[in-house]
Amino acid sequence: MPEILIDPLTRIMGNASVKIVLDEAENPRDARFQAFGYRGFDQIARGSHIDGLCPIVSRICGCDSLFHQLAAATAVENALGVEVPPEALRLRELALWGQLFERHAVSLTVHSLPDLLFPSSDPGLRNIISIHRVDEETVKRLMELKSLGTSVLKEAGGRAVHPVNFLPGGAVRDISADTRRALIDRLNEARPFLIETGRLVKLLLRRNEEAVNALGTDEAPSLSLRGEGGMAITGTALAVVDAGGEAKEAFGLEEAAERLREDNSPHSHIRSVELSGVGEVRVGPLARLNVNGGYGTALADEELEEVKAHWGFPLHRNMIGHAARILEMIHAWERMVELLALPGGEMMRRTLNPSGGSGEGAVEGPEGTLLYGLVLDEDGLVKRLSITTPLQFNLKSLERAVLESARTVLGSADTGERALVLLETAIRAFAPCIPCGVH
Amino acid sequence: MRLAMVSLGSCLGCQMVFLSMEDYLFSLISENSVPFAPFVVDRKGIPEVDMVLVEGVIRNGDDYRKAKQARERSEFLVALGTCACYGGVPGLADMFSEERMMRRRFGADASFEGEPQGVRRLLPVDSYVRVDAYLPGCPPPVELMRSFLEFSLSGTLPSREGSSVCSECAVSGVSLPQAGPHRTTDAEAAEKKCLLEQGFLCMGPLTRDGCGAVCVSESGIPCDGCRGPSDAVLKHPALDPRAETLRRLTRATGKKPHEVQDAIKDPAHSFFRYCLAEALLRRRRPGGSAPFLYRLGERE
Numbered sequence: 169m170p171e172i173l174i175d176p177l178t179r180i181m182g183n184a185s186v187k188i189v190l191d192e193a194e195n196p197r198d199a200r201f202q203a204f205g206y207r208g209f210d211q212i213a214r215g216s217h218i219d220g221l222c223p224i225v226s227r228i229c230g231c232d233s234l235f236h237q238l239a240a241a242t243a244v245e246n247a248l249g250v251e252v253p254p255e256a257l258r259l260r261e262l263a264l265w266g267q268l269f270e271r272h273a274v275s276l277t278v279h280s281l282p283d284l285l286f287p288s289s290d291p292g293l294r295n296i297i298s299i300h301r302v303d304e305e306t307v308k309r310l311m312e313l314k315s316l317g318t319s320v321l322k323e324a325g326g327r328a329v330h331p332v333n334f335l336p337g338g339a340v341r342d343i344s345a346d347t348r349r350a351l352i353d354r355l356n357e358a359r360p361f362l363i364e365t366g367r368l369v370k371l372l373l374r375r376n377e378e379a380v381n382a383l384g385t386d387e388a389p390s391l392s393l394r395g396e397g398g399m400a401i402t403g404t405a406l407a408v409v410d411a412g413g414e415a416k417e418a419f420g421l422e423e424a425a426e427r428l429r430e431d432n433s434p435h436s437h438i439r440s441v442e443l444s445g446v447g448e449v450r451v452g453p454l455a456r457l458n459v460n461g462g463y464g465t466a467l468a469d470e471e472l473e474e475v476k477a478h479w480g481f482p483l484h485r486n487m488i489g490h491a492a493r494i495l496e497m498i499h500a501w502e503r504m505v506e507l508l509a510l511p512g513g514e515m516m517r518r519t520l521n522p523s524g525g526s527g528e529g530a531v532e533g534p535e536g537t538l539l540y541g542l543v544l545d546e547d548g549l550v551k552r553l554s555i556t557t558p559l560q561f562n563l564k565s566l567e568r569a570v571l572e573s574a575r576t577v578l579g580s581a582d583t584g585e586r587a588l589v590l591l592e593t594a595i596r597a598f599a600p601c602i603p604c605g606v607h
Numbered sequence: 608m609r610l611a612m613v614s615l616g617s618c619l620g621c622q623m624v625f626l627s628m629e630d631y632l633f634s635l636i637s638e639n640s641v642p643f644a645p646f647v648v649d650r651k652g653i654p655e656v657d658m659v660l661v662e663g664v665i666r667n668g669d670d671y672r673k674a675k676q677a678r679e680r681s682e683f684l685v686a687l688g689t690c691a692c693y694g695g696v697p698g699l700a701d702m703f704s705e706e707r708m709m710r711r712r713f714g715a716d717a718s719f720e721g722e723p724q725g726v727r728r729l730l731p732v733d734s735y736v737r738v739d740a741y742l743p744g745c746p747p748p749v750e751l752m753r754s755f756l757e758f759s760l761s762g763t764l765p766s767r768e769g770s771s772v773c774s775e776c777a778v779s780g781v782s783l784p785q786a787g788p789h790r791t792t793d794a795e796a797a798e799k800k801c802l803l804e805q806g807f808l809c810m811g812p813l814t815r816d817g818c819g820a821v822c823v824s825e826s827g828i829p830c831d832g833c834r835g836p837s838d839a840v841l842k843h844p845a846l847d848p849r850a851e852t853l854r855r856l857t858r859a860t861g862k863k864p865h866e867v868q869d870a871i872k873d874p875a876h877s878f879f880r881y882c883l884a885e886a887l888l889r890r891r892r893p894g895g896s897a898p899f900l901y902r903l904g905e906r907e
Contacts, residue, residue: 175651176645176651177645178645178646178648178649178650178651179645179646179647179648179649180645181619181646182614182619183614183615183616183645183669187721200720202720202721204667204669204719204721204722204723205615205616205666205667205669205670206666206708206709206712206713207616207664207666207697207700208697208700208703208708208712209697210712211700211703211708211711211712212696212697212699212700212702212703213876215702215873215875215876216873216876217790217792217871217872217873217876217877218790218792219790219791219792219793220831220873220876220877220880223696223831223833223880224696224699224876224880227618227620227695227696227697227745228618229618229619230617230618230619230620230621230622230623230746231618231619231620231623233618233620274623274626278626278646278647291649292648292649292650294649295647295648295649296647297636297641297647297648298648300633300636300637301637304633307633308633311626311629311632314626314627315627315629318627326821326822326825326826326828327821327822328623328627328749329620329623329624329627329746330620330745330746330833332822332826332828333826333828335791335792336792337792340791340826340827340828341826341827432713432714432717432719433719434719434720435719435720435721436719437713437719437722439712439713517795519792519793519794519795520792520793521793522790522792522793547872548792549872549873603617603618603619
């Protein structure tokens with residue numbers, strides 16, 4: 169059977185390939201997203217003391233490390249019935265927004281913007297290194313956005329990649345008042361460029377309208393944590409809305425954990441996940457927006473209006489995910505400024521008495537809902553761990569998007585090479601995280 | 608110089624550090640070419656280059672082929688990050704057999720189209736291909752990566768020699784004995800005092816320096832060994848990370864050795880979190896294993 173193979177996929181997080189199977193008439197029949205290299209994190213954490221759990225799960229993914237740490241820490245805290253001091257929760261939230269900001273900045277500038285900026289140029293030129301040769305200033309300014317997220321994360325987390333400041337029970341250190349002020353100054357300085365970049369992304373998407381329409385539309389229900397009057401990055405309330413934006417279900421963490429249905433994918437180590445009673449759900453920046461209706465902060469909601477006016481609401485075109493990413497960065501910026509302006513805390517943690525128990529934890533990772541389920545034995549060692557990552561929810565949707573895009577772009581007047589570039593662009597609209605997916 | 612970056616089974620943390628080098632990143636890409644780095648550029652195959660940075664573990668045949676190709680097509684090969692150097696956290700999978708781990712995750716009869724053969728045991732990259740230089744760290748700190756690249760791109764590969772994290776740590780001693788052993792979640796430590804002497808499980812004395820001991824000195828978190836074993840540990844057959852840390856904790860707490868040993872119920876995760884797959888350590892264990900791994904009841 170004829171097939172098209174793109175191996176490896178480039179400008180994404182991790183190692184994967186995609187195979188398009190063609191029928192006799194050379195029409196695309198199936199799209200298979202292939203990613204191998206299961207490292208067994210759910211199993212290797214077994215037997216570990218709870219103080220080792222955060223550093224271990226952190227190594228699942230360097231780009232989303234804190235999300236894994238805090239989903240795991242929350243699961244431990246829920247298992248042991250510990251209440252974390254509010255100051256520590258605020259510091260955790262600050263660090264999470266910092267990492268989300270950094271991760272979105274990387275997937276936009278390093279991975280996806282080259283496609284939107286130069287849709288018809290040679291693939292060899294579509295990267296920040298080549299762009300840097302011709303326009304040094306723009307690349308530097310864009311990378312400064314990444315570095316802004318990195319700085320917040322580093323100050324709040326002790327280190328930027330695999331932070332060390334957070335542990336079950338709270339955090340070790342708060343940020344000093346001086347550092348808070350310095351970070352607020354840096355954030356304020358970056359504000360005009362961030363807004364400008366947001367408008368640039370929206371403009372580029374409007375200019376690439378054809379690609380936006382061709383590269384996948386998915387009307388699967390959206391799943392996300394639900395915030396009060398806006399978006400939540402941590403929490404216990406989840407909700408599902410259908411394609412029309414109607415609320416379908418709302419439930420808590422325990423119920424969510426019970427309703428997850430995992431299944432092997434025939435050509436990947438990423439196990440796909442559905443929600444019993446609902447079926448397939450989408451997660452990520454678009455799903456968060458569909459569930460919560462907006463961000464709940466002034467600047468982000470203002471910039472969102474234009475997106476809603478142009479592409480409607482709820483949002484289903486995968487490529488609009490890029491707009492949702494930059495809007496989330498604006499929201500993250502607003503939240504970071506708010507959180508930094510609050511006074512620091514005296515009491516940052518509670519010490520734990522290890523005992524048996526079980527609990528769940530959830531966070532909204534950059535690319536969607538991340539769920540942890542944990543059972544502890546009487547010594548406080550991990551007995552069982554389950555990890556459900558965003559790409560597991562989105563896997564089928566991603567494959568559908570590749571197939572849909574292949575049907576539109578293959579065999580059209582475009583040259584073969586350009587069609588393949590478009591297929592990769594369709595995948596980058598998901599900003600998939602392979603290390604999280606296979607874990 | 609022509610520089611390539613190859614990532615095997617990894618978390619991409621090392622790539623994030625590469626992107627965090629700020630001004631140096633821009634001078635690096637202006638002065639050198641980076642023809643292959645799937646995280647950043649679109650080329651699909653590894654070309655001939657002067658230096659390749661390999662990060663991650665060899666988890667399966669695909670990873671092995673990539674590492675081999677990287678070796679063949681590059682003059683210098685650098686093992687980047689603790690995974691590539693010593694197996695890192697994914698190396699903890701060496702507690703189980705590969706078959707059993709796969710069976711537990713995917714069921715007994717699972718098969719996958721295009722699935723590469725898994726490796727039976729996890730080993731650092733230098734067990735498969737020759738490595739010219741090592742830059743461990745999970746991830747290597749930005750400043751360290753910058754100075755390493757500055758040196759190596761000018762033609763001098765930095766050597767592997769080094770001391771321990773304690774040599775960089777800015778804490779003072781306490782009077783002994785102290786209570787413990789403690790875990791970070793059970794007790795709070797006094798600031799700027801040696802955590803090991805306070806009874807916390809700190810791997811500083813046995814871990815490679817170069818990080819500036821920031822976790823201990825600045826954040827007050829015990830070192831968990833993310834830079835991998837120090838030269839002393841790699842060179843001296845009698846210096847075992849577990850035995851040595853237990854000895855120091857016994858001294859700090861004034862307890863009996865077996866009391867301290869019994870208090871730490873996860874020896875593999877605590878003492879070998881980043882280096883369980885390191886062959887130099889494993890060679891000392893009869894049959895390539897150690898009895899404490901059986902405690903988990905996992906090994907077949």
